[in-house]
Amino acid sequence: MKIGIIGATGYGGAEIARILRSHPYTDECILYSSSDEGTPYHQSYPHLVKLADQTLKPIDIEQIASETDFLFMAAPPGVSSRLTPQLDAYALPVIDLSGDLRLKHQAVYESWYKRESAPGHILEKAVYGLSELNREEIKTAKHIANPGCFPTAVLLGLAPLVKNGLVNESFVIADAKTGVSGAGRKASMGTHFSEINDNFKIYKVNEHQHTPEIEQAVRGWDPAFQPITFSTHLVPMTRGIMATIYLELKESMTGQQLQQFFSDFYQDSYFVRIRESGEFPATKEVYGSNFCDIGVAADERTNRVTIVSVIDNLMKGAAGQAVQNFNIMNGWSEKAGLDFTPIYP
Amino acid sequence: MKIGIIGATGYGGAEIARILRSHPYTDECILYSSSDEGTPYHQSYPHLVKLADQTLKPIDIEQIASETDFLFMAAPPGVSSRLTPQLDAYALPVIDLSGDLRLKHQAVYESWYKRESAPGHILEKAVYGLSELNREEIKTAKHIANPGCFPTAVLLGLAPLVKNGLVNESFVIADAKTGVSGAGRKASMGTHFSEINDNFKIYKVNEHQHTPEIEQAVRGWDPAFQPITFSTHLVPMTRGIMATIYLELKESMTGQQLQQFFSDFYQDSYFVRIRESGEFPATKEVYGSNFCDIGVAADERTNRVTIVSVIDNLMKGAAGQAVQNFNIMNGWSEKAGLDFTPIYP
Amino acid sequence: MKIGIIGATGYGGAEIARILRSHPYTDECILYSSSDEGTPYHQSYPHLVKLADQTLKPIDIEQIASETDFLFMAAPPGVSSRLTPQLDAYALPVIDLSGDLRLKHQAVYESWYKRESAPGHILEKAVYGLSELNREEIKTAKHIANPGCFPTAVLLGLAPLVKNGLVNESFVIADAKTGVSGAGRKASMGTHFSEINDNFKIYKVNEHQHTPEIEQAVRGWDPAFQPITFSTHLVPMTRGIMATIYLELKESMTGQQLQQFFSDFYQDSYFVRIRESGEFPATKEVYGSNFCDIGVAADERTNRVTIVSVIDNLMKGAAGQAVQNFNIMNGWSEKAGLDFTPIYP
Amino acid sequence: MKIGIIGATGYGGAEIARILRSHPYTDECILYSSSDEGTPYHQSYPHLVKLADQTLKPIDIEQIASETDFLFMAAPPGVSSRLTPQLDAYALPVIDLSGDLRLKHQAVYESWYKRESAPGHILEKAVYGLSELNREEIKTAKHIANPGCFPTAVLLGLAPLVKNGLVNESFVIADAKTGVSGAGRKASMGTHFSEINDNFKIYKVNEHQHTPEIEQAVRGWDPAFQPITFSTHLVPMTRGIMATIYLELKESMTGQQLQQFFSDFYQDSYFVRIRESGEFPATKEVYGSNFCDIGVAADERTNRVTIVSVIDNLMKGAAGQAVQNFNIMNGWSEKAGLDFTPIYP
Known part of the structure; x- marks a missing residue:
C-alpha cells in the first residue's frame, strides 16, 4: 500500500x-x-x-x-x-x-x-476518529477528522462516566498541561527555548479552540452537558499531555469502584491502560507510544472525583491515533505497526 | 544584628x-x-x-x-x-x-x-506569617510560622475575593504546579533527574499536607468555607509555583472588575503585582525575586473565575517571605534587602 | 528462546x-x-x-x-x-x-x-563486544564484555583512522558529554534534578574509568598510541552522548576525503551513519535508536581533525549494542528487533 | 547619571x-x-x-x-x-x-x-574591555568593545599561563559549551524548544566568529601563538558557558602549583574565583552573577593541563562585564551594583 x-x-x-x-x-x-x-x-x-x-x-x-x-x-x-x-x-x-x-x-x-x-x-x-469510542463509524468512514491532542486525553478520561450518565453535567473542570511539541515546528517567541525552559505558563485562558471539540463529543454522550472549564498550560518538556479532570458524580463511588468501572469500560481497548487504585500515570510513562494511561481517585472530603489522563501528544494525541484509525479502517489489528513500548527514562 | x-x-x-x-x-x-x-x-x-x-x-x-x-x-x-x-x-x-x-x-x-x-x-x-494579610500580628510576634509555598500562592490568589465574602464557599479548585526544588535537597527517586526531566507528574492526590493550611486560612476569612480540592503537580523545572484556581462567585464580575478589585486590594503591597486584564504571569517572571504575580479572568460561558498566581517557591514561597516577615518584625521597609529584580530569561 | x-x-x-x-x-x-x-x-x-x-x-x-x-x-x-x-x-x-x-x-x-x-x-x-569492529570474535564468543557508553562513541569515531595508522599517536583529545541516565537509577546528589537542571558540569577530570578501556582498544589497533586525554561532562538531558574528538593526522586529508574514508570504512555497518561533509549530528538524532552518527571536519588553519560521534547511551552505549551482539552471536541479522527509528523531537 | x-x-x-x-x-x-x-x-x-x-x-x-x-x-x-x-x-x-x-x-x-x-x-x-586584564586602558577609554561571551571564559582561563609565556604556542584546544540565551531572543529553528530540549549540538565547527577574537588577545600576550582549535556546543539550558581548555606547558607544573599560580594572578580580581585544587566549577554556580570561576588540573599521564572556566554568558559574558567596565571607567569600585550572589539551585 x-x-x-x-x-x-x-x-x-x-x-x-x-x-x-x-x-x-x-x-x-x-x-x-x-x-x-x-x-x-x-x-x-x-x-x-x-x-x-x-x-x-x-x-x-x-x-x-x-x-x-x-x-x-x-x-x-x-x-x-x-x-x-x-x-x-x-x-x-x-x-x-x-x-x-x-x-x-x-x-x-x-x-x-x-x-x-x-x-x-x-x-x-467527516467521522470523528476517537478510536476507542467510535470504532464502528471509523471502520466505514472515508474521511476521518482525527481528534485534537487535548480532547483525546480529556475525552478518554471522561467517556466511561459521561457515557453512562453518571456525571453532574454542570461541573467539569479540565486542567490540561502539554509539552511544547504540540505547538508545532514553526519558530516563534512562544516556542523559544530561553522563554520556555525552567518556566511554566498558562495560555489561551478560556479561549482554547479544543474547548468546543470536547463539548461536542461530551454532548454526543450526554446532551444535558453545560459548558466545561478547560485550561491549557505549557510545560518545559517536549512531549506529553496530562489532563487533570475534576468532576462531581450524581451518586458517589469509591476509588476502587471507579477503578473497576474504568477497567471494565476499556477492557477491549489495548491502548488505554487503567492504573491501580491510588496510582497515577506520569507523562513519560507513555513517551513515544500510543498508550493513554488513566488514574482515578475519589475524595471523600469534597465528594469530587479526580481523573488523570496522560498521552504522548504526537502519538495518541496525533500520529499514533491516526495510524490506529488507519488500522481500523483497513480491518487490521489496532496494534499493527503501533505497539511501541514507551521509552523510559 | x-x-x-x-x-x-x-x-x-x-x-x-x-x-x-x-x-x-x-x-x-x-x-x-x-x-x-x-x-x-x-x-x-x-x-x-x-x-x-x-x-x-x-x-x-x-x-x-x-x-x-x-x-x-x-x-x-x-x-x-x-x-x-x-x-x-x-x-x-x-x-x-x-x-x-x-x-x-x-x-x-x-x-x-x-x-x-x-x-x-x-x-x-505562633503567628501565621502570610505577610500581606497578617502584617499587624507579624509586627509584634515572637514566633512566626512561615507559610508553605503552595498556600502562599493559593492564599494570595484567594484573599481579595474570599475576605470580602464574594466566593461560593462550596466551589474552589486549586490546581497547583511546582518546580522540583520544593522537594528539598535530599536525594531520592522522586527528585532523580532522569525520572523528572521531560516528564510531568501529579502527586499526593487529595493528600497534600498543605490542604489544611489553606483551608485554615480561608476559614479565618470566611468561616462558611467547605473543603477545597487542592492538587499538586511536579514540573520539570527547578524553581517556581503556579496555582491555577477555579471558583464561582456569589455575584458575577467582569474580568476588568476583578482586575481592578485585586489591584485595589493589593495597592499597598509592593510584592504582589496584579497583571492587566487578559494577561497572565508565567513562573519565570518572578524567578529569584519575592514577587507574587497574579492574573484573573472571568468566563461568561461557564460563569467561573480563573485566578493564576505565581511565585518563586524558594523566595516568596519560603526564604523571601521569611525575610519579608523579618523586616516587618523589625519595623523596617518590607523591601529592605529583598528588592531583587526577577532574573529573565 | x-x-x-x-x-x-x-x-x-x-x-x-x-x-x-x-x-x-x-x-x-x-x-x-x-x-x-x-x-x-x-x-x-x-x-x-x-x-x-x-x-x-x-x-x-x-x-x-x-x-x-x-x-x-x-x-x-x-x-x-x-x-x-x-x-x-x-x-x-x-x-x-x-x-x-x-x-x-x-x-x-x-x-x-x-x-x-x-x-x-x-x-x-571475555570478548570485547564493540560490534562493528569485532564481529568475528563476537560470533563465537561465550562471554561478551559489552563496551562502555563513552568508549563506544569514542572508538567508533577513532577506528577508521587509527586502524589504518593515520593518526599522530601522541595527539588525541576526546571531550565527551553525556546525559544523566548514564549514571544509573540510584538516587544521589549527583543526579538530583535541582542540581543538574539548567546546569553543566565536568566530572572525574583525568580519572574516568573509561579511559583505559579506550586506550586498550586503540592500542589493539595501533600499539604506538600514547595516553589520550579524555574528559567527561554532564549535560542536563536524559539520554545521549556526544564525543568531540580532536586529533592530528600523519598526512593531511580534506573534509571530503575524511567523509569518504569513514563512509567506506562503515559501508557494511547499518548502525553507523556517516554524515555528509560539513554536517554534524546532534544527540537527539539517535534518541531511542541503536545508531551511532558521525560527522568529520578538517581544519586548514590548525591542521587538526574534529570527529563528532553521537549515540544514545542506553542503546548503542549499552542495551542496544548488547542486543546487537546477541544477534551476532546467534547468527541473526544485526538489525533483528533492533531497527528502531530515532524518536524526534 | x-x-x-x-x-x-x-x-x-x-x-x-x-x-x-x-x-x-x-x-x-x-x-x-x-x-x-x-x-x-x-x-x-x-x-x-x-x-x-x-x-x-x-x-x-x-x-x-x-x-x-x-x-x-x-x-x-x-x-x-x-x-x-x-x-x-x-x-x-x-x-x-x-x-x-x-x-x-x-x-x-x-x-x-x-x-x-x-x-x-x-x-x-576602541579598547577591548576584558576587565581583569585591561583595567588601565579601560579607565581612560571613551569607547569600549565589550568582549564576547566565549572569549571572556576562554581568555580568563588562558591569561595567567599565556601572559607569562608558559604555554606551548602550538597546542591549545578550547572546547566550549553554552546555554541557549547566547543566541539572543530572535525566534529560529535553532532556538526552538523542541529542537533543543534533551538534545546536545555542536555548531559552527571551525567557523565561530569568536575564534579570531580569542587569537587576537592571546597574541597580544604571546605573539608566537599559532591558531587555536575552538569549538562551540549548545547545551539545553538557558544561561551559562563552560570552556574546557586543553594545553601543554613548556615546563610542567603540578595541579597545586597551577592552582597557586592562578590564585596569585587573580588575587586582586574579585570577580574571578579560583577553585581549590581538584575542584571544578559547574555553570550554575555563577548563575545570575558576574563571577568567572576557574578550576585547573595537571595530568601526569599525558603531561597536559585542563582548565575549566565558567561564566553566566549574560553577566560576565555580556551585561555584567559591561557594567564592570562602566564602573572602572567612572572610577568606582568594580563591584558597585554588581555584587550579585549566584542563584542556586
Missing part, C-alpha cells in the same frame, strides 16, 4: 513517517510539503538520514489521488478546509490531523478558530 | 543566606546544621565560595540563643516540633519555615503530616 | 527488556534483581504496566543457568567480577554490560575502578 | 536594565529600540512590570547624545559598525556589547563575520 503524507515537514507528519517506516502493511510513503519541496526529507529531519531519503513533493491533489492508496493530512490550520473539497472528488480515503474538520457547526469553528470554515457538507461527512 | 540559620544546608536555608548576604541590617550569619557540621559552608554550596566561608556549627539551642539576635529555622519536618518548646524559654525571635507550627489543631497536623505534633500551647502562640 | 536479565531494575536492564519485548526470536524474559525481588516488574517501571508484569526473581546462578538460554547482566560494578566465575561453569552464553570484564589487565582495572578485579582467566576469555 | 541602552529588547539589553535598576550611581535608564518603539518596556519583558515601565524610544543618535550621560549598545551584529562613526562625533562614552568593534583588522572581521566592517579608525580607538 502506498501512503501519502501531506505536511511531512511538521512534527505530526514526521511522526506518521516514523510509525509507518516499520508498519507491516505499508510499502511506501510519499511525502508532500508546501515548503522544502524538491529536497530530500532527511534535510528537514536529519534523524531520518538513510531511513527516509525520499524527495519532498509539492501538494497536487490530482497527482496525489493518482499515486497513493491512502492519505494522511498533517497540515497547518486552514489547509484542510481548503483542500478537502477537492479531495472529496476522489475515492482516496483520508485521515486529517488538523482541527478543520472536527466541529460539526461552521459557526462554532469560525468563532473559536477565527478563520473560515470548511463547507458544511464536508464537515457533515 | 547577628542572624542564626538552622538547617543551612537545605535549599531554604541557603536561600536565606543568599538574601541576607546583601541585607542592609544584618551583620553576620551563623549557620547551624545537623549534618556537615565543622565543614565550611561553601563545601555544601560551592556557588558561595569566597562569599560564605563560615564553618557550619552544630545545633545547640542554648548556644544559639546566646550568640544570635534573630533565628531562622529551615529544618526538615519534625525538627521544629521538637526544638520550639526549648526555644520558647528564650527571648530570641524566630521565623520557622517548616510546616510544624502552621496548623492550630494538633489532630489536624497529625492526621495530614503523619507525625507527632508540637505542643498545643506552642501552636497557639 | 528464554532470556535472563540480571539487574532488571536498572536503566540498562530496563532498556534490554524494552528491546526484547518486540524481538522476533525471544519468547520470554526472566528478570532477576537483588532488590525488589518478588514484586511485579511494572512496580519498578510503571511505563511497562500490562507489557511486562513478570515478578522479579532473586539472583541464583544455578537456577538461572537451568531456566534460561541466554543471559544479559546489567548489574552495578563489582557484581560481575563476583558472579562470572560461577557462571563460567555453565554453558550459558552471557553478555555483560558492566565494566568488570572489559580490561584485560587486573592491575589496570583495580587502579581505575578502585575495587577488586575479576580473576585473570575470566578477563582473558 | 542618565544611562542609555540601545537594543533594550534583546537579552543583553534587558540584563543591563536589570543590573542598573539597583546600581547605586545611576538615576535613570532610557531605553532605545528599533522594534517596539512607543510601547512600555514591560510589554517586551513582563518580569519587569512595575519595575521598568518606561516607553521604548527610537534610536536617534543626536537625541541620545543630548539626553544621556553614558551609553550601552547591545544591538545585533552590524548596527554598531554603522552607528559608531556617528557616535564618534559626541563626547558620550560608549560600551558596545556587539562583536563589531572587537577585531583590530577589518579584513579579519569581514572574513569571519561575513559582513562589512566598521571603519578602521574606529576599530583602532
